[in-house]
Amino acid sequence: MTRSNFMLAATAALALSGLAPIAAHAATADELMTSRLGTTTADPAIVEAIGRAAQPVTPELRAKALECWNNNGCDTGTGGAVSVAYADGFGENVWRRVTAMEFIQQALTYPEIGKIQYSSARGDASKAISDLRSYIAQGVNVIVIFADHGAALGPTVREAKEAGIQVVLHNGTEVGTPGTDYLTNIAENICQLGKDFVKAVREGNPEAKSIVALGGVPGNTLSSTWQDCADQEVKSFDGLGILGRIDTNWTQEGTFTAVSTALSQYDKIDGYIYEYADGFRGAVRAYQQAGHKLDFVAALRTDEQGLFCDWEKANDPAFKIYYSSGQNFQSRFALTAAMMAIAGKSVPARIDVPFKMKPAVKGLCNPALPMEMSVSTMVDAETLKAMFAQK
Known part of the structure; x- marks a missing residue:
């Protein structure tokens, strides 16, 4: 794709997506669906969740959400009988913290x-299991899990199901069999995401030969799933290959180290594929520190705006970014699916979240908002400012 064609596509993508740095609740539910998912057709749980997400955030709701977020839980003040918990396998980056707020704000739409409770296992499988057992012992009604530790959580997840708890996984993590071992699993087609990463690299550079696949914490099933599918997809393109996989721990510093290692090992890298846009800012620094030109295509899942600001500042036509969506809002979909089940509604074993890759375009960077903000988050701008003030 030529530079002029890339920019035409990028401009069209921005116009169609409606993704300017956001005040999410200025949009209707249909507008949110179109801009975040690329469609207004989705599973009923997603439709209902976005309808709730489009409700105005009052100052009182914002204050309560921030209380819950800062204290890893709260009494909502409604007197409601339902207790919900979010069990995060690794909550120590901005993407995870925004995802937690999505869950909290969604919960506050239910009187x-x-x-509301939140816990992070900090990447420790034994703590992840302990957190789940604590929630089971407390008799919570809902547990939404970002299951970084995969199969290790299986027996405890089944124990929660047997205790009558509605358990939902999201964002590509896998444990056991959804619909049998727990209520449902909510995600994009993670395999297709890996394939679309590869297609985006070749779209951005039809002559691309070499790709580095970056992943998150070691052993996580999200990264391994899309990476396996990317390995298969490169076989569809003559002369294209994946040089290797490198873990980043989903942090900027981890990504800086990973890309610095890649630059020392490989003579030419035409593309990077990775889940985490904010983490990829570390890759930009690695290139700059090494004195290398930003001459590659990055195909990314999330869309934290700091990377788009770096991209605008670099102003280099050889540096191209394609991205999907932050998908922070999947925690909202997960909670709503669980609440639908509690209300006696049918919930499928898997709920597919639509997505679409699109090229970055100028206008996605808004210095007035936190650099860590996902441009597709459904958390309102004022809450985001409060979350990341002086951080």
């Missing part, structure tokens, strides 16, 4: 929810 029947009286208690």
